[in-house]
Amino acid sequence: MGEVKQHQPPMTIDEQIENLKNIGLIVEDEEYAKRILNDISYFRLIKAYSLNLKTNEGRYRENITFQQLVDLYLFNANFRQIIFPEIEKIEINVRCRISNYFAEKYGVLGYLEADNFVNVKYHQEFLKDVHEEIRRNSKAPFVKNFRMNYAGGMLPIYALMEVFSFGTLSKFYKNMKNPDKKAIAKSFGIGYTYLESWLESISYVRNICAHYGRLYNAKLSKTPMLYKEYSEAGIGNNRIFGVLLCLKHILKNDNHWNMFVDKIEILFDKYENVDITTMGFKENWKALLENDK
Structure with a gap:
């Protein structure tokens, strides 16, 4: 069994959006993104629908947008x-x-x-x-x-x-x-x-x-x-x-x-x-x- 991970601290919705931008996701309308993340949890939306859209380093591939995740x-x-x-x-x-x-x-x-x-x-x-x-x-x-x-x-x-x-x-x-x-x-x-x-x-x-x-x-x-x-x-x-x-x-x-x-x-x-x-x-x-x- 590998090293046990520690749970990450919670993020506010603003921090969630900033984190997404930092790892390469294009967020064209931040107010829209805030509304979505207030209705659909980060875990349900981002974690589940980012599969196959990231590189091995954990960054989003080029030109992946927040709207694409919502559409999926x-x-x-x-x-x-x-x-x-x-x-x-x-x-x-x-x-x-x-x-x-x-x-x-x-x-x-x-x-x-x-x-x-x-x-x-x-x-x-x-x-x-x-x-x-x-x-x-x-x-x-x-x-x-x-x-x-x-x-x-x-x-x-x-x-x-x-x-x-x-x-x-x-x-x-x-x-x-x-x-x-x-x-x-x-x-x-x-x-x-x-x-x-x-x-x-x-x-x-x-x-x-x-x-x-x-x-x-x-x-x-x-x-x-x-x-x-x-x-x-x-x-x-x-x-x-x-x-x-x-x-x-x-x-x-x-x-x-x-x-x-x-x-x-x-x-x-x-x-x-x-x-x-x-x-x-x-x-x-x-x-x-x-x-x-």
């Missing part, structure tokens, strides 16, 4: 906002298909039985998650109704699915028996090993979007298994473009998907300083991402 931040915010509704569609669809299938095969309370799953330990952890989700949603009318008016007070699987986090939903699918996973994946026209991998990765991206995180120039720690055609084309799975390809295949019957792709193109045109390669996009990204019309 605004691009990321808009990019995140148009991705989230597509993930929402998948989340709702998967909840529905799993609950319908599982209830029909195992009964509405079949999720309580460890024999209906692969791993007993994971099932025990899942039940802990269930109790926590129910506790957090205890004031929801439908939760109160089942708790107070039904034998045992347990929620049926179709209601329980509505209080699952996407992460819990992904873990539920992962612990289903292979024939059951295959049946769900088949309804999407996808192999179950792919769907399992994709749901985990999409859940991770969903959390980034929900917590105002950065997708621009970010390496993803939960990576999806990509089809061979993509990996052979040099498309990596640790950037957001790889995840978008997964969304494309799950939503292949969605008539609005190509409108989403158009929105991405409009964003790229609006924010010309965006380096799309840092997100895994290839030159022919639009042709790869569009569904056949």
